[in-house]
Structure formats: C-alpha cells, structure tokens
Amino acid sequence: MSTSETVPFGDAPDLRVPTQKSFTRTSLGGxxxxxxxxxxxxxxxxxxxxxxxxxxxxxxxxxxxxxxxxxxxxxxxxxxxxxxxxxxxxxxxxxxxxxxxxxxxxxxxxxxxxxxxxxxxxxxxxxxxxxxxxxxxxxxxxxxxxxxxxxxxxxxxxxxxxxxxxxxxxxxxxxTTLPASIVGTSGLNALAHCAEAIWSSSADPITDSLALEGAYRLQRYLPAAYGSTDVSARGQVLVAACLAGTALGTVGTSLHHALCHLLGGMLDAPHAETHAILLPYVIRYLQPGIPDAIERLADAMGSRPDRLAHDVWSLAQAVGTPPGLRAVGIKEGQIEMVTAAALDKGIASPRSLTHEALQALLHAAWSGEAPHPG
Structure with missing residues (x-):
C-alpha cells in the first residue's frame, strides 16, 4: 500500500472506546x-x-x-x-x-x-x-x-x-485593577468549582468539558494574571471562571464547598482564601475514592494523579494563597468543632467520611504544609 492510500473505515484498528452512561441535564439560561x-x-x-x-x-x-x-x-x-x-x-x-x-x-x-x-x-x-x-x-x-x-x-x-x-x-x-492577592485566591476558588463539577455524581459530558477546559485555562493563565495586570491574561481567567461556574451550577456542590461554608458561617473565614487553602487537601483526601475524576483533572492541568494535590498546592502558593487556615485566623482548637458540625450535617462526599479522616484533613489544611505526593 502506498503512503497516499487510505485505510478503509472498516479496517481501522480496534479502539477501546469507553461506554458512555446515559444522562439528563437542564441547561441554565441567561x-x-x-x-x-x-x-x-x-x-x-x-x-x-x-x-x-x-x-x-x-x-x-x-x-x-x-x-x-x-x-x-x-x-x-x-x-x-x-x-x-x-x-x-x-x-x-x-x-x-x-x-x-x-x-x-x-x-x-x-x-x-x-x-x-x-x-x-x-x-x-x-x-x-x-x-x-x-x-x-x-x-x-x-x-x-x-x-x-x-x-x-x-x-x-x-x-x-x-x-x-x-x-x-x-x-x-x-x-486589571484587581489586586494580585484577590486574583490568586479567587482564581483558586474558580478551580475548586471545576474540581467539584468533575467529581460530582451528577456530572455529564457537557459539564465535564466545561470544567476541564476551565481547569486547563486556570493552570495555564492564572500565574500570569497574578503576576501582571495584562488584560489578556486576566480575561482568560475570567472565561475560566465562567466555565467553572456554569459547570458547578448545573451539577451542584459537595465536600469541598460544604467545608468552606461551614468555616465561613461558623468562624467567618474569608470565602476565596478558604477555598484556595482547602482545595489541595480535599483533592488528596478524595483521590482514592474517585480515581477517574482525579485522572481527568490532573491531565487537564498537566499533572499526574499522584501529584495533583501537591501541584494544586504549589499553584496556590505561587499565586499568594495564605499558608494554611491558621493564617486566616482559624485556631487549631476550633477544628474539632468544625469536624463535629460537618459529621452532624451528613454532608455529601464522593468518599465516605469518618471523624478521624475529616479531622486529619482539616488539621493538614490548618498547618498549610504541602500534601505528600502519592
């Protein structure tokens, strides 16, 4: 066969195409x-x-x-x-x-x-x-x-x-007039929207596409938007935030947002900073329970599943995220109160929660240390 000849469609190699599950969705207007x-x-x-x-x-x-x-x-x-x-x-x-x-x-x-x-x-x-x-x-x-x-x-x-x-x-x-400190933390807030949309039980191919594209743009453009007032970089992150919000608004929230809202309501923790701080630790905790979602998110962000939590933490630090919940006024002794409240509410989580595991997650986020790869 010459190089100019084409392979008949019926003779194409067997590709392992995954079965797509059925889904229904209601598109949001506006x-x-x-x-x-x-x-x-x-x-x-x-x-x-x-x-x-x-x-x-x-x-x-x-x-x-x-x-x-x-x-x-x-x-x-x-x-x-x-x-x-x-x-x-x-x-x-x-x-x-x-x-x-x-x-x-x-x-x-x-x-x-x-x-x-x-x-x-x-x-x-x-x-x-x-x-x-x-x-x-x-x-x-x-x-x-x-x-x-x-x-x-x-x-x-x-x-x-x-x-x-x-x-x-x-x-x-x-x-372009937004202070860098707000650019970084609100950008990580948008990334949290992407992440929760991807691992939501209500996710579908359309919300996946929106969330993964949002995560890609954030990983690529957020450092530039943080480091300068360039209108193109900040505009790219604005598009990413729109994609992220659209995806999350369709499928709803789970563990990450529930914990951030508890910290905000109970302890008046600042909204964007809390999302930015907590996200790597929630990813690390959920990883064993949602390997497919973590793999897709890691791929979109140019990372590996075993390194995703660490790489998100590194991105957060590079764009000015405070080093742990302690840096935004949360006291170590308050972790138990938040843990008990979360378990009492029975918040939704893609991986089951125990008192010990949730407390460990919040302690790690309080200290601000880098999540270990693996």
Whole structure:
C-alpha cells in the first residue's frame, strides 16, 4: 500500500472506546456579553430588556467602580445600595430587599465580587426581581443558581433559578485593577468549582468539558494574571471562571464547598482564601475514592494523579494563597468543632467520611504544609 492510500473505515484498528452512561441535564439560561468595555453596554442591555428603574448594588469601598457603574447606568439608576458583607447575613438581605420594594425597582444590578453578587442573588430570590450582574472577581457565582444566607454562625445555601442572573456582562478591563492577592485566591476558588463539577455524581459530558477546559485555562493563565495586570491574561481567567461556574451550577456542590461554608458561617473565614487553602487537601483526601475524576483533572492541568494535590498546592502558593487556615485566623482548637458540625450535617462526599479522616484533613489544611505526593 502506498503512503497516499487510505485505510478503509472498516479496517481501522480496534479502539477501546469507553461506554458512555446515559444522562439528563437542564441547561441554565441567561445572556452573556464578554468584551473589553462591556460595562458600558449595560444601559443598552437594560433598555433592550425593557428595564427602567435599576437598583445598583456595589460595595462602598469600591470608589472608582461605583463611579463607573453610575455612569454606565445613567438615568436608569433609581437607587444605590452600598452595604455589602461576605456570607450575606439574612438581616442585610432583608433590608436591601425592603429598600428595593419601597423604591419600585424593576431590576437589580450587582457589580462587584462574590459578596456583592451573593447579596444580589439573595435579594432576587426573595423579591422575584430580575438580576443583572457585572463580575469584578473570579468567583463564578454569577453562573450558578446557588446562593447563601448566614444567620448567626450558620450559613445555609440553596438552589433557586431566581438567583440566576438574566444578563451577565464580563468586562476584563475591570479585572486589571484587581489586586494580585484577590486574583490568586479567587482564581483558586474558580478551580475548586471545576474540581467539584468533575467529581460530582451528577456530572455529564457537557459539564465535564466545561470544567476541564476551565481547569486547563486556570493552570495555564492564572500565574500570569497574578503576576501582571495584562488584560489578556486576566480575561482568560475570567472565561475560566465562567466555565467553572456554569459547570458547578448545573451539577451542584459537595465536600469541598460544604467545608468552606461551614468555616465561613461558623468562624467567618474569608470565602476565596478558604477555598484556595482547602482545595489541595480535599483533592488528596478524595483521590482514592474517585480515581477517574482525579485522572481527568490532573491531565487537564498537566499533572499526574499522584501529584495533583501537591501541584494544586504549589499553584496556590505561587499565586499568594495564605499558608494554611491558621493564617486566616482559624485556631487549631476550633477544628474539632468544625469536624463535629460537618459529621452532624451528613454532608455529601464522593468518599465516605469518618471523624478521624475529616479531622486529619482539616488539621493538614490548618498547618498549610504541602500534601505528600502519592
């Protein structure tokens, strides 16, 4: 046979193609705009959707962003809300929602990071008002129907399609002013979304593709986004966060997010930093129970299954993640309280939990030492 001849299809070598399991999925809706300067498309988007009276939700400590947001909304802004707190206290959501009702608002516009978007989502669920979001970090929250509220020392999360924004505008120019410390930890938060989507029992080929592509982009571009203000690098990470949030929003969360929410609700641990710190140790713990998922995640990130936890830890350290939970104010004596709470709640985990194993996981995350390969 000459080199120019082709092999008939029927004579092709036998390839071991794995059987694809059956699946069903409900795609999440919403309009997405991505581009430099997209913030200034906001007025046009609101007009097209026939929104006339917007409530702007933006943090008071974002002075420049607040001014740009006002300019982007123009005369469509009927009310501005500036009080934003992480983990969204119930009383804050109540007050914000009451202000929206009193001002006869027809749309909520949340511009900022995960806490700002979280407040917008909670108010949207409680008020049935549509939500428009412009993210300025890599939280990925804008692509999920998951929202959380904190009462006292307990954070409860829930799913509601009313929490999904009707419109999301991604403007990578807004990310060029984001401090490197937030770039790194919120990027690791996005990676945690990818990881949990991949090992979810509800995962399907579509969410796998989204999550694996998100993980690939984060491994490749997050160090550059952390080390510079280059709009292209920060834009690549923004796309990764969108992919990660879309995948996680479809399939839901499990062990990693449950532990982070416990630490946030009970001990007021900072959201992104806690995700960034905890992720390598959760990967290391779950690895024996989900070898296929770990192998696919490792392959996407240019790692090996036995080294994935260590390599994720190394990436986290390279982009400024605090060295262990102790570095964000968690005391060693509080680990037992969190362990007991996690077991009492019966949180979902791809690998069964015991008191000893969970305590060991949290102790390792508290110390911040590199997970051993293997």
């Amino acid at each position: 309009r997405i705009l991505f581009g430099e300067g997209a913030l200034y498309d906001l007025a046009h988007e609101l007009d097209n959707a026939r929104f006339r009276r917007a409530m702007l939700i933006v943090s008071s400590n974002q002075v420049v962003l607040t001014q740009r947001s006002r300019e982007a909304l123009g005369g469509r802004m009927a009310l501005e809300w500036n009080e934003v707190r992480q983990h969204v206290p119930v009383e804050l959501a109540d007050r914000c929602g009451a202000s929206a009702a009193n001002a006869d608002i027809d749309v909520l516009v949340a511009i900022g990071g995960g806490s700002t978007i979280g407040l917008g989502k909670a108010v949207a669920v409680r008020s049935a008002l549509p939500l428009v979001v412009v993210p300025t970090t890599y939280s990925g929250s804008e692509m999920t129907p998951i929202y959380g509220l904190t009462t006292g020392r307990e954070k409860q999360t829930a799913r509601d399609n009313a929490a999904l924004p009707q419109i999301v505008l991604y403007d990578p120019m807004l990310l």
